[in-house]
Every structure is written in C-alpha cells, then in structure tokens.
Amino acid sequence: MMRGCNPRLQDVADLAKVSLSAASRILRGDQASFSPAACRRVAEAAQQLGWRRNLLVSGMQTGRTGTIGVVIPPYDSFWVSVLSGIHTRLAQADVLPITVWLGDIEHMPHFEAGEKQGVDLMNRLLDRRVDGLLLWPPFALAYTQHTRELRDRRVPVVMIDYHAEQAMCDTVTTNEGGAMRAVARHLHDLGHRRIAYVGTYETPSRAWATERRRSLESQLEGLGNVSYQTWRLNREGSDGPAVASRLLRSRLRPTAVVTATDHEAIHVYRAAGEQGIRIPDDLSVVGFADLDFAATMTPPLTTVRQRATEIGMRAAAQVLERVERPAPQGPFLPIRVEADLVLRGSTGPAATLD
Amino acid sequence: MMRGCNPRLQDVADLAKVSLSAASRILRGDQASFSPAACRRVAEAAQQLGWRRNLLVSGMQTGRTGTIGVVIPPYDSFWVSVLSGIHTRLAQADVLPITVWLGDIEHMPHFEAGEKQGVDLMNRLLDRRVDGLLLWPPFALAYTQHTRELRDRRVPVVMIDYHAEQAMCDTVTTNEGGAMRAVARHLHDLGHRRIAYVGTYETPSRAWATERRRSLESQLEGLGNVSYQTWRLNREGSDGPAVASRLLRSRLRPTAVVTATDHEAIHVYRAAGEQGIRIPDDLSVVGFADLDFAATMTPPLTTVRQRATEIGMRAAAQVLERVERPAPQGPFLPIRVEADLVLRGSTGPAATLD
C-alpha cells in the first residue's frame, strides 16, 4: 500500500502487476525488453498514482543528481545576465542550478570571499552531490588551493571571468585584448593622447582586472605617442569618488578615461560634474560591461558590451560537457567570448591640448 | 576499503574501530551514549579521511533535504534584494536555495507563467524533495490550481507579493494600503487635486497590482475633492511610452502621476520630457518599489521603498517555520511588511490650476 504522500515505485509495480525491477526499467525507457501490454499498464499505473521518480534516490544510485552548483550572486546586471544564460542552458538539459553566495548582496561592491567560508560553501554544494560547479572569481583561489577537500572530489568546475597561468579547470572569459584594442583605437582615432585608466584593486583571484588593465596598456603602447596613467581603487572600492576627483585635478589632466567597469565610470561622471568638466567636450569616458544603467547615464556611456548571456550559456554548456565526458586532469579549455565596443555619447574628439 | 572518491561512513567506522551505527550516531551528535574514547576516534577518523555526510542519502532517510525551492528570478533590483534576504535567512539555518525560473530574464518585463510550464517547474523541484517552496506571483495560479500534483505533496509554500481571498498558503506582501495612504497624503498636502495612476495589466495572479491601485483609489476618495483617473498598460507592458504620452496630453492633464512601479515612472519622465513638461514644476511623479535607478533619475524619483530584504527574510523564515511545524490545512499567515515613502525631487507643489 501507499504510505506517506508520495507513491513509490513499488505501488506502481503492484498496480501494473509487474515486478519492481520491471517497472523501474520500463519507466526508464527500456520498453524494448518488455511486452507492449506491460509497458502500457506501467505507464497507466504511474500516471494514475501520480508517481514521480525520487531524484534523491536515483541520484544516489547513478551518481548523477542533475544539479549544478552555481556560486554566483546576482551582483549587477552583468552577473544577472550570466545567471540567465546559465539557467537557460541548464534548463535545456533538464538540470537544476543550486545558486549560493556569501554575504549580503547590498554590501557587496567589491566582495572577496574569505577562503574558509568559500570552501565551506562549496562543500555544502558538494555534500548535495551536485554534478558540477560554476564559480565566479572570488572563489577561484579557495577552489584551487583546497585540493584535498574540493578538487579530489572530482567534480568538474568551470570558472567565469578567471584565467590562471596554471589552469586547474575550464574557464570562460571575455576577450579582454580584443575589447581593449577597439577601445584604444577608438580613443586614438578621436585624437586622444593623454589617457587614464581607473582600475579596481587587483588580487590574484581578480585576474580579469589585471588582464583588462594590461590589455589597455599594451594596446596603447602599440599605438605610440600616448601618455598613459593608471589609477586604482582600494580593496573595497570605497575611494572611487576620491580617486576620480584627484584624477581630474591632476596636473596633466587626461582627455580620456577608461574605467575597469561601468561602476567606476559613475564616479568619473560625478567628479567631472563637480569640477565643471563637460563630457564628452572636455573629457571622454569609456566604461566596461554595458551594465543596465550605462545607456541611461547623461550622456549615455560609451562602453564595452560583454556578452553576458553567451558567457553564461557557454559556461553551462561546458560544465555539462565535462559531466558527460570527465577530464579531471585536463587539458582545460580557456573559452574566450568576444565583446563589442558600443559607441554612445560619452566619447568625442579630444579637446585641443592646453 | 574506500571506493570512488568520497569516503563512506563505513570507512570511518572501520578506521575508528566502531560499528557503522555507532559512527553514524556519534557523528550526528549523540556523544552521550558513547565512550569519550570512541567519540574521539570517530571524530579523528572522519577528519582524517575527509568524510562528509552524503546529504542525498540522509535526505532520503530523514525526509529532510535542507533545500528550499525558490521560483523567483532576479528580475529587477527589488527581486534581487528579495532573493538576497532569502539567501541570508536560509544560510542561517544551513539550508540551500534551489532557484529556478522560466524564460529569459532579458525578455521578462511582464512575465506570466504558462500554467503547464509552471507546474512542470515546481514538480522538478519537488522531485528533488525540496523541503519547501517560495514562489513569486506568476506561479500563484499554477500552484493553487494543481492540487493533486502540487498541494497534495504536502510541501509548505510561501508566496511573495500575492494575496488571495481564499488563502492556500502563507503569504508575504507589502502593506499597500499603508503605503498608498502616505502617497495620497503627500500629494494632497502639496495641493494636488487631479491625480492619475498608471497601472500594469491586472491578472488574478498579479493581485498586488489590483490591490495597489485600489489602495490609492480608496485613499484618495477618503481625502475628497480629488479627481482621479486610472490608466493601464497592456499585458506585456509594451505600450508604456504610448500610455504615458496620451496621459499627459489628456484634456484635463493631471498635476500628479502615481505609477504602479518605478518602471512605469520612466515612461512618464520620458513623455514629459518630450512634451516639455517639467518635473516637478508642472508635474509630480511618484513611483513604487525604489528600484536601484530611482535615486539617480533626473530628478530623483519620489517613491515608495519596499523593504525587499525584509520581505525575503520573512518569507524564508516562515517557510522554515512550516517545515519545522507543518500546518497543511492552515490557518495561513498573511504577513504584511511595511513600506516607506521616500521623498525626492520628483514631487512638488501643484502648479496653479489652469
């Protein structure tokens, strides 16, 4: 008899008058081995009882739970779109994401995972036997360093926006070099020869920040005859307004500023406003990411559009691929996604040099 | 011997030289029943082998998986904060959210779940034996109507922003009445006597929209001497610009507009700009939600701040409470969360009537 509120496979088998194992196999699609009549009876019985496979159990049996752990917060519209891509792609494979993160999203301007907490979080996912893991940069270090606890559990991992010399997993990143070439050319074509970069604090796990800055640097070097300076925010990013303000007061004020993300461009806009510097007449500004607010800034922000949804979909596809065909030793795939310079109102011809 | 990559409890028991059941009970905290020496050996063995409980199995055994299904997309900053509150509260109880949604978040301005898809989605969560469900309004109908498939599975559900006459689960909603009283008074105090409301399309599952509109209506009636009109967007919300434009061209143009959410306020701003109507000099605008962009609009939007994080935390707390103490027949709790009118630059004294 049925017990509890969920019918068991045994109930279905009883009603269909077949053995438990027959019911199991028929419902898994092994119709060829059984008589059409038996198959029909089982299908009807399952339907009638409202039987649904207990995925906890079959996950235990088969080693597959059909879940992917996602350690990515909906931090801003870039990451929301990444998540959206992940969800879309996983749903196609009937896989469920378990999304977790640390800390309060409201106070997460420049979050860095404590290593211990990061390991705990990933372990909690692994304890649920997720089939794979999708990580954002702050967890990169915790993952790579806790070999025994994490890597030895043989769960495929794909990291987004993180790229190490010595790869320990697949990665999906933006083609920073290509993006910055477009930015450098654009500004150079407009006549800018004094260019500043406002970067975020750089840590090993924030590899994208380092790569983004270096990409611009090398592109500008390639163009020649450009003076270049880098400014950098503190770890929490809390000195954004101060840095922007100082930058614009500096002796040889740049004619163009490139920022690590659109977030920093806001500070530049504000500082410019306070100092009576007009954008784009006196100062050109280029952001990065094309966050949701970029197009509605005044003036609309010229920025590099990261293909966030594509990044999410590629990452999800890749982790599913590794679930299907494990390759714990690598070689690991560094997937690069293109980005597109979006020209808007914040860039214009360089003002005549003073 | 150990097999696979995850040590089993048997391995721990062997190493500690106790029985399997002793190891199980000691590791679950039943230290009192065993000798200190045994407890120590077990703890050390588990530590040494890096054993971690397989939560799939214990979930099957105990009927608790320590997961909550969350059917809420990070649709805008309100829902992101709700999610953040949910995550924070669940994390305190060491419970993991499994968050899923339907469709592409980019094309989700006014999403309505197909009923069949909604049921499928919830079933996929239930098949993983989530301990409870947190739903956003578009899934309300699918849930209430599929009794056999969903409700009979006896999983506690808390709905956010949905409130039915005939409650079938606990709900967490904003105190719309209180919020609208503050809005009505504010506008009335400023001398506004011709007020319009721009609402969204109303469907049974979008109960908040109906309640929000009615709340304003009844508050304005209470104040007397106010002429009032309601405009409503189409199902997809795609005619927002057109509606805003028509509204401002209407014969007796209102001196103040209240919008269902901050999203619609954007359309009003734009239409006003196009028609040379100044905010707040010629027209006051009040939004609802206090989304992330509200404070940086020009002028900054006066709006009702919904306590999104609190809503998320209360909902999570309530579903956890129901997991602990089930009450499938109710009575169900209608939890109301206060909201706060935030005065900013988009409201001012009514222009002298023409």
Added chain:
DNA sequence: CTGAAAGCGCTTACAG
C-alpha cells in the same frame, strides 16, 4: 554503552 539488522526508494547486474 554498543552492534546486528532492517529499511529508505530506487537501480542494476544476474539468472532464468
């Protein structure tokens, strides 16, 4: 205080 045994709800060789 401790262990042998049954059971959770399935899957999967294996034997007929």
Added chain:
DNA sequence: CTGAAAGCGCTTACAG
C-alpha cells in the same frame, strides 16, 4: 521477455 536479489550510503528502532 521478466523477476529475485544485491546494493547505493546512510539512519533508526531494537536487542543485548
């Protein structure tokens, strides 16, 4: 073509 049996990795009465 089909079923009895062992097993997945745990938990939990139950018996000593």
